[in-house]
Amino acid sequence: MTRVISISPTIRHEGKSGLVLDVDEKGIVTRGDWVGLSPVRGIERFCTGKKMHQVPKIASRTCGICPVPHVLAGVGAMEASIGCEVPKDALLLRRIIHSASRLSVHALHAFMVLPDLYYPGTDTRINPYSPEPRARAIADRIQRIREIGQDCVQIAGGEAIHPGNPRVGGMYRNISPQAKTKLFDLAKEGNVLAHEHLDCMLALIRDFSRREWVEIGGARVPVPKNLGYHNQGYLATDPLYGTSSLEEHPSFDLARYAEVSPEHWYRGPGEVTYGDPTYPGGGTLPEGTAFDPAREMCPAVPIYDGQPVEVGAAARLRRFSNFDEKGTIGQLVARQMECIPAVTELEDCIDRLNPAGAVRAGTLPPGDGKPGWAANEAPRGTLVHITRVKDRKVRFFKMIVPTSWNMPTAGLALAGSPWQLAEFVIRGYDPCISCASH
Amino acid sequence: MGAELGKYKSCVSARSTDKEVLKYAQDGGIVTSLFGYALDTGIIDGAIVAANKEFYAKYPSKCIQDSSNLDMIEPWRPIPAIVNTKAELLAAAGTKYNISPNIALLKEATRSFGLDKIGIVGTPCQMQAVRKAQLYPVGMRDVGASIALAVGIFCMENFPYQSILQLVEDHAAMKLESVKKMEIGKGKFWVYGKRGQVVQLPLKVTHKYEQPGCHVCLDYVANLGDISTGSVGSPDGWSTIFVRSKIGEAVWAKAIADGVFETQPIEKVKPGLELVTKLANEKITKNKNTLEARKTFGVGKALRNPYI
Numbered sequence: 001m002t003r004v005i006s007i008s009p010t011i012r013h014e015g016k017s018g019l020v021l022d023v024d025e026k027g028i029v030t031r032g033d034w035v036g037l038s039p040v041r042g043i044e045r046f047c048t049g050k051k052m053h054q055v056p057k058i059a060s061r062t063c064g065i066c067p068v069p070h071v072l073a074g075v076g077a078m079e080a081s082i083g084c085e086v087p088k089d090a091l092l093l094r095r096i097i098h099s100a101s102r103l104s105v106h107a108l109h110a111f112m113v114l115p116d117l118y119y120p121g122t123d124t125r126i127n128p129y130s131p132e133p134r135a136r137a138i139a140d141r142i143q144r145i146r147e148i149g150q151d152c153v154q155i156a157g158g159e160a161i162h163p164g165n166p167r168v169g170g171m172y173r174n175i176s177p178q179a180k181t182k183l184f185d186l187a188k189e190g191n192v193l194a195h196e197h198l199d200c201m202l203a204l205i206r207d208f209s210r211r212e213w214v215e216i217g218g219a220r221v222p223v224p225k226n227l228g229y230h231n232q233g234y235l236a237t238d239p240l241y242g243t244s245s246l247e248e249h250p251s252f253d254l255a256r257y258a259e260v261s262p263e264h265w266y267r268g269p270g271e272v273t274y275g276d277p278t279y280p281g282g283g284t285l286p287e288g289t290a291f292d293p294a295r296e297m298c299p300a301v302p303i304y305d306g307q308p309v310e311v312g313a314a315a316r317l318r319r320f321s322n323f324d325e326k327g328t329i330g331q332l333v334a335r336q337m338e339c340i341p342a343v344t345e346l347e348d349c350i351d352r353l354n355p356a357g358a359v360r361a362g363t364l365p366p367g368d369g370k371p372g373w374a375a376n377e378a379p380r381g382t383l384v385h386i387t388r389v390k391d392r393k394v395r396f397f398k399m400i401v402p403t404s405w406n407m408p409t410a411g412l413a414l415a416g417s418p419w420q421l422a423e424f425v426i427r428g429y430d431p432c433i434s435c436a437s438h
Numbered sequence: 439m440g441a442e443l444g445k446y447k448s449c450v451s452a453r454s455t456d457k458e459v460l461k462y463a464q465d466g467g468i469v470t471s472l473f474g475y476a477l478d479t480g481i482i483d484g485a486i487v488a489a490n491k492e493f494y495a496k497y498p499s500k501c502i503q504d505s506s507n508l509d510m511i512e513p514w515r516p517i518p519a520i521v522n523t524k525a526e527l528l529a530a531a532g533t534k535y536n537i538s539p540n541i542a543l544l545k546e547a548t549r550s551f552g553l554d555k556i557g558i559v560g561t562p563c564q565m566q567a568v569r570k571a572q573l574y575p576v577g578m579r580d581v582g583a584s585i586a587l588a589v590g591i592f593c594m595e596n597f598p599y600q601s602i603l604q605l606v607e608d609h610a611a612m613k614l615e616s617v618k619k620m621e622i623g624k625g626k627f628w629v630y631g632k633r634g635q636v637v638q639l640p641l642k643v644t645h646k647y648e649q650p651g652c653h654v655c656l657d658y659v660a661n662l663g664d665i666s667t668g669s670v671g672s673p674d675g676w677s678t679i680f681v682r683s684k685i686g687e688a689v690w691a692k693a694i695a696d697g698v699f700e701t702q703p704i705e706k707v708k709p710g711l712e713l714v715t716k717l718a719n720e721k722i723t724k725n726k727n728t729l730e731a732r733k734t735f736g737v738g739k740a741l742r743n744p745y746i
């Protein structure tokens with residue numbers, strides 16, 4: 001007999017979302033709907049008519065974890081629409097803040113999943129807030145990595161959260177030689193820590209993947225080997241940075257993308273038939289609670305070739321580095337693995353940056369309404385901003401956000417897992433619901 | 439009143455022992471030498487100062503740079519800049535009697551300039567801004583902890599650029615380009631020309647040109663600086679120094695031990711603290727009255743009082 005369980009709100013990710021799960025008599029999910037509940041702020045709509053310089057700054061406020069991708073996709077889209085090339089050193093500064101932010105965001109996600117993981121070889125869960133030395137060693141390192149990442153964004157981008165330095169046509173200012181040296185020292189320290197962090201996280205994730213069961217709400221829940229598997233395909237435009245319609249052969253095809261309303265992928269109204277008060281954090285929603293995912297879902301659903309796809313670290317490594325591990329474990333591993341190329345790219349770009357180089361394009365064309373888009377490989381996957389700029393004003397603005405791609409995909413990936421692990425599966429996507437809703 | 443000079447640990451009259459600095463300096467070369475010393479010894483790794491047009495021509499990347507102020511680069515208009523060497527310090531020395539928004543560079547100093555230990559010089563109101571940013575960092579992430587040495591300069595009032603233009607070019611009948619030095623002292627506004635001309639204007643003439651915001655200012659000797667300095671109280675070529683905070687005390691003691699300054703006890707010099715106290719009292723009393731008047735400025739309506 002099928003029971004319907006709903007976990008809402010879900011925790012340890014950005015924003016607000018809920019899960020509606022059909023569950024068989026063994027507790028295995030037969031259908032999952034992951035519903036984004038962060039209210040729509042309507043950024044695309046209210047940016048229409050505003051100046052091209054303002055819109056990327058507004059778009060940045062979509063999300064404070066990944067403001068860097070939104071700023072960069074924003075200015076990139078404006079530049080693509082007006083047809084403006086940015087100077088080399090400006091691009092290097094952008095790559096510096098991009099890679100530094102990826103490093104710190106991935107490290108933050110490690111913090112989010114630590115409480116799901118166990119000390120290897122034990123049945124003791126990790127509490128990153130605990131004062132005991134084992135926990136402190138892991139958590140302090142993550143904090144230092146995040147500090148380093150944010151300091152780098154702050155120096156090269158003007159601010160760690162909502163960087164002010166990027167502008168249409170390049171950057172407002174280059175950095176001083178003194179700042180370049182400081183960045184280098186930070187990156188070097190980050191490199192060592194990122195390697196230690198990766199070793200540590202891989203050991204924890206591997207240990208988890210070997211476990212037969214995990215303890216949730218006092219019960220032993222079996223861990224399937226194919227946790228989080230799906231057949232939806234993967235999308236990524238670049239291992240590191242992104243692409244845009246300014247390029248001769250962009251690695252993203254706008255023609256294959258479409259956006260549909262949630263009704264196409266989400267279930268209709270119903271009600272919860274089973275509540276489990278022992279589920280951690282106050283239990284699941286009580287029996288009789290009404291839901292309507294297709295209507296409650298705030299984000300629209302982007303599809304590629306007619307289907308939801310997965311984007312993010314695993315998708316990038318799969319497409320560009322022959323990574324073939326699937327499911328939740330694959331996502332966790334891929335994300336932490338990406339810290340290393342991020343920090344390497346960071347060092348490389350700092351090295352190549354000329355602090356005396358120009359960082360602003362000469363004159364900016366006002367734009368004639370031609371469409372332009374830029375994709376940025378945000379920590380959570382492919383982020384695309386599309387725009388049409390005419391006379392320096394934004395006439396059309398659209399954001400396709402990584403978590404929007406991932407939400408329907410992750411819903412499908414829930415099938416086959418014990419319902420108690422559903423939150424762990426969606427956490428594998430490092431969701432950002434504020435980004436998804438925007 | 440009694441509190442007009444703020445809290446301080448010691449007060450002396452001092453001047454730099456560096457002849458080159460004294461050549462460029464307004465008074466005793468205190469700010470230039472102190473920052474030079476702090477840079478040499480690693481107390482700071484850069485300082486925010488008020489530079490000028492010539493400095494901007496030489497070191498554009500060290501100045502505030504946004505398209506809004508590029509057409510404001512005129513003679514005797516201060517341009518906030520970040521200096522890292524003695525040569526740059528010397529290039530920026532000297533008082534400019536109009537508004538220099540030094541705090542505008544405070545955050546940027548920790549960003550694209552990459553400073554960890556900032557030195558900053560400014561008027562009393564700018565010292566207040568620094569301290570407020572440290573205690574209430576609104577949009578000032580990581581800035582507070584990076585401030586290593588704040589040097590305040592005495593300030594009776596300031597002028598907008600247009601005022602200085604009018605005072606110098608109309609009242610003193612001198613082209614701004616040909617001015618070597620300006621000074622307010624002994625009850626006069628002095629303008630010294632590069633060709634040796636000296637013009638003095640009675641302060642009475644300057645009053646209507648003051649920036650109105652200065653009329654609610656209750657701080658004369660930079661009460662919130664780590665170290666405060668100014669000309670009043672000491673003989674020509676010397677400065678009066680208040681050493682106020684622990685940081686200020688440590689830096690000052692080291693600088694004295696290293697022979698950066700020569701000092702005389704303030705009690706021994708003329709006109710000494712008596713005049714400083716008198717002027718401080720005058721400023722504070724006058725401006726308190728202005729503040730008071732704002733309470734009943736309208737009919738049944740007040741103007742805002744930022745101190746409450």
Ligand code: SF4
Nearest residue numbers: 563593595596652655
């Ligand atoms: S009088 Fe006060 S407000 Fe005016 S410049 Fe001087 S310190 Fe600032």
